[in-house]
Amino acid sequence: MGNLLSSLLGRGGECVELDFEGPSLGPDEEKIHAQVEEVLKDFDEIIGLIENYASCKATSKLAMEAKGDSKEKFESDAFESLLVAVESVSSFFKFAQRLDSTFSELLRHISATARDSELATQEKWDNAQASATQMAKLIQKALAFDGIRMTRPDLSNDFAYYRRLLPKFTNHPNVTIKDDSASGMSLFVAVQTPMLVALQNGARSAFNKNSDTSLVLAIMANSCTKMIKLDKFAKKEHTLLAASAMSGAAVVYDHISPISVFTKRSQIQIKPLVNCLKKQLPEKPELLRTIQYSSKTFRDAPYSVQDLFD
Secondary structure, eight states: OHHHHHHHHOTTOOOOOOOOSSOOOOTTOHHHHHHHHHHHHHHHHHHHHHHTOOOOHHHHHHHHHOOGGGHHHHHHHHHHHHHHHHHHHHHHHHHHHHHHHHHHHHHHHHHGGGSSSOSSSHHHHHTTHHHHHHHHHHHHHHHHHHHHHTTOTHHHHHHHHHHHHGGGGTTOTTOOSOHHHHHHHHHHHHOSOHHHHHHHHHHHHHHHHOTTHHHHHHHHHHHHHHHHHTTOOSSHHHHHHHHHHHHHHHHHHHHHOSSOTTSTTOSSOHHHHHHHHHHHOTTOHHHHHHHHHHSSSGGGSOHHHHGGGO
16 A cells, blocks of 8 residues: 555655554554653643633733722732733643654654665554554644634733733742743743644754654655545544644644755645645645645745645
């Protein structure tokens, strides 16, 4: 099947058959598998936390508009609510750092299968099917988190107002995020797709140690594209997993590879990928938007590629 898929995609479209339904652990996968499983489990909690994020807009507005003797009380009330919000932001920040390192280790593990032979072979990927499935799941959950984050614009404003009030409440007994920590988190808060950026950072770190990392991402993207086209997934949930994985892999590839994902020299066949999303998954337009707006080089892409997104 691996050779068939590759021939259908053409030159530069290396791919294999992936088993998302019931992958068994291959040699040397047990340790990394257990590590990633913990991250995946905690990812669900982090997604729940962003889903339930409570905006402090109302209390902050009252505090900013208050004057005279009442201002101190309104600022105190606002700060109490901001403490809860910022604790959530801190959890997101710490988890993103953990995702960064875990994704890097996972990619390095998969890349290491290329030591003795070509990475783009079915045999090598059969020894890393569990890791490949976890890679897809990490990407899917990262995109899910970021999709919710983009509907929580008040998070950035809450954090900014927290930093503004912090000097007045620096001695508050429940302050755990002090000015130095808040300063380090400010760039993270400003990003609309923080978990995707964490994946990019992790992939870049892996790529700097093993350039086969870009091929791992390419094989994931190409394989998912062709398997969706050939209707190889028995369950819709696995088709959706593949769609998220190939979209996220394309974006991450574009950020770490010296070759744009949108060029003919790319290891990812981007036109078949985009057409697959449009034809097979029209109900998931957010995946097309992710590729368009979160990739690095889309603005420089050929017009023939850009036109596909219209």
